[in-house]
Amino acid sequence: MNAIDTAIRAAASSIALKGVTKSYDAAHQVIPPMDAEFRAGEFTVVLGPSGCGKSTLLQMIAGLERVSGGAIVIGGREVQNLEPKHRGCAMVFQNYALYPHMSVFDNVAYSLKVAGMPKPERIERVEAVARMLGLSELLARRPSQLSGGQRQRVAIGRAIVREPGVLLFDEPLSNLDAQLRHDMRLELADLHRRIGATTAFVTHDQVEAMTLADRILILNKGRIEQFDTPKAIYHRPASVFVAKFIGSPPMNVLPVTGDGSVLRLADGQVVVEAPLNGNFVLGIRPEDIVFGTGGPLKARLRYREDLGSHSVLAADLAGEVVRVATPFGVDIAEATDLSLSFPQARLHLFDAATGRALPGAIGAQ
Numbered sequence: 621m622n623a624i625d626t627a628i629r630a631a632a633s634s635i636a637l638k639g640v641t642k643s644y645d646a647a648h649q650v651i652p653p654m655d656a657e658f659r660a661g662e663f664t665v666v667l668g669p670s671g672c673g674k675s676t677l678l679q680m681i682a683g684l685e686r687v688s689g690g691a692i693v694i695g696g697r698e699v700q701n702l703e704p705k706h707r708g709c710a711m712v713f714q715n716y717a718l719y720p721h722m723s724v725f726d727n728v729a730y731s732l733k734v735a736g737m738p739k740p741e742r743i744e745r746v747e748a749v750a751r752m753l754g755l756s757e758l759l760a761r762r763p764s765q766l767s768g769g770q771r772q773r774v775a776i777g778r779a780i781v782r783e784p785g786v787l788l789f790d791e792p793l794s795n796l797d798a799q800l801r802h803d804m805r806l807e808l809a810d811l812h813r814r815i816g817a818t819t820a821f822v823t824h825d826q827v828e829a830m831t832l833a834d835r836i837l838i839l840n841k842g843r844i845e846q847f848d849t850p851k852a853i854y855h856r857p858a859s860v861f862v863a864k865f866i867g868s869p870p871m872n873v874l875p876v877t878g879d880g881s882v883l884r885l886a887d888g889q890v891v892v893e894a895p896l897n898g899n900f901v902l903g904i905r906p907e908d909i910v911f912g913t914g915g916p917l918k919a920r921l922r923y924r925e926d927l928g929s930h931s932v933l934a935a936d937l938a939g940e941v942v943r944v945a946t947p948f949g950v951d952i953a954e955a956t957d958l959s960l961s962f963p964q965a966r967l968h969l970f971d972a973a974t975g976r977a978l979p980g981a982i983g984a985q
């Protein structure tokens with residue numbers, strides 16, 4: 621630990637959203653009333669499809685967008701009417717927004733200079749941040765003389781040099797290639813372990829969410845679908861939307877009907893015994909389906925993808941495509957009849973009308 625780590629850990633503040641709403645125009649609300657708490661020191665990922673309101677949410681916390689209603693409380697203080705610079709947040713953007721004509725040192729030191737910090741202290745702070753982020757050798761360079769990953773580190777350095785209680789990231793890795801994204805993900809996770817800042821991180825990439833987050837807030841059309849740990853979200857998705865959004869390939873979902881004793885697929889095949897009546901959606905993850913053991917469900921292999929570590933079989937079952945994860949290179953030809961079984965303990969059930977999970981109805985929830 622150095623002085624920067626200690627100061628940021630001490631400043632880490634919770635963020636509470638209390639009935640926060642946002643409308644850009646009278647016609648529709650981008651964020652309907654939202655209540656949520658980003659806990660102090662936690663890494664929260666805001667995940668959702670394009671246009672669901674992730675950036676809007678982050679910008680309201682930062683103060684770059686006004687709220688249309690409700691309150692934002694950071695560290696016990698209502699901030700929704702404060703200027704961005706008075707909220708104790710620092711933000712890292714997708715395009716880094718570095719000053720091209722300034723050196724790395726000046727980019728990182730800029731906000732301290734504006735705040736009137738004396739030069740010797742400024743130098744000390746910037747050097748401490750540079751050591752933390754592996755930028756010490758690069759302080760004299762201009763942004764144009766840096767790689768994408770190095771620029772990203774400068775942008776992070778510029779954010780943490782002010783020792784903020786809250787760090788906000790808006791898709792910071794999306795301009796990097798796959799390898800660098802992976803490396804930066806590990807660096808960010810490591811940085812968070814060291815400095816312990818309250819972090820809100822916006823992405824549409826579920827791998828980033830699963831690997832970085834203490835908790836994931838999943839947004840759908842401005843509403844919270846689920847806000848929980850990666851493990852809970854994977855194993856106990858609260859809705860069909862979440863089930864289909866997380867996992868690669870995602871959870872299989874199939875319409876089923878209950879007659880009071882069993883649940884049947886659309887073609888009449890029985891999936892499981894259950895004393896349920898009505899229409900439901902059944903979910904099962906590709907890796908939870910057992911195949912090749914003479915299982916009761918009849919499906920037909922449509923195609924396969926060999927992915928190196930494993931193979932994914934896509935099969936027609938009751939008019940739907942289900943994906944089955946199997947060991948790599950399983951020896952089986954296309955258009956083969958498959959026998960599948962769905963272990964009951966691995967089944968998820970959702971209400972057909974609302975899409976919400978029905979915990980405890982059968983199986984996994």
Ligand SMILES: Nc1ncnc2c1ncn2[C@@H]1O[C@H](COP(=O)(O)OP(=O)(O)OP(=O)(O)O)[C@@H](O)[C@H]1O
Binds near residue numbers: 644645
């Ligand atoms: N300044 C604006 N004026 C009007 N509408 C806006 C404005 N900014 C965003 N929106 C709308 O608000 C909704 C949410 O946008 P937002 O950028 O927050 O989504 P997002 O989840 O971050 O999307 P993406 O992943 O594509 O960046 C979208 O329908 C968008 O068109």
